Amino acid sequence: MAADAKYQGVYPQLVAKIIASYVSHHNVTAEQIPELIGSVHRAIDALGRPVEPPRTLTPAVPIRRSVQHDAVICLECGWKGKMLRRHLSTRHGLSSDQYLKRWSLSSDHPLTAPAYSAQRSTLARELGLGRGRRQSVAGSPAAGGARPRRGRPRGSRSGAATRP
Numbered sequence: 001m002a003a004d005a006k007y008q009g010v011y012p013q014l015v016a017k018i019i020a021s022y023v024s025h026h027n028v029t030a031e032q033i034p035e036l037i038g039s040v041h042r043a044i045d046a047l048g049r050p051v052e053p054p055r056t057l058t059p060a061v062p063i064r065r066s067v068q069h070d071a072v073i074c075l076e077c078g079w080k081g082k083m084l085r086r087h088l089s090t091r092h093g094l095s096s097d098q099y100l101k102r103w104s105l106s107s108d109h110p111l112t113a114p115a116y117s118a119q120r121s122t123l124a125r126e127l128g129l130g131r132g133r134r135q136s137v138a139g140s141p142a143a144g145g146a147r148p149r150r151g152r153p154r155g156s157r158s159g160a161a162t163r164p
């Protein structure tokens with residue numbers, strides 16, 4: 001009974017054919033047959049493995065080209081835009097992690113166009129400064145001044161327009 005289950009998913013007919021062919025050309029004792037079946041079975045099983053599709057994915061564009069200065073390209077479908085994150089989830093049902101894994105990309109592979117993310121961080125900084133200024137006016141000077149003091153350039157005699 002257990003032996004039957006063992007043959008599921010393999011090719012019993014093929015095994016039988018090989019055994020029959022072998023037995024008809026060789027002198028095989030009845031005792032050797034189970035062993036023969038086993039080895040043929042293992043051989044076929046091993047053959048099946050590399051043939052099983054390793055599912056190689058073909059990106060819509062070469063990975064190297066998928067990140068441009070002002071756009072990122074979806075490797076799934078070639079969609080081009082500023083941000084992939086939303087596109088991936090709505091169009092492909094993939095989280096950014098899944099996407100990166102799927103294409104064996106490093107975790108810092110940009111999913112937002114570099115130009116766009118730079119723009120956004122500048123915007124965020126501006127918004128942050130604006131808020132900070134208003135807050136300090138409202139009475140929390142500890143929140144940090146609007147002007148960052150650290151890294152103030154020295155050596156004003158070079159003539160550069162430095163802050164007074």
Ligand SMILES: [Zn+2]
Nearest residue numbers: 074076077079
């Ligand atoms: Zn896509």
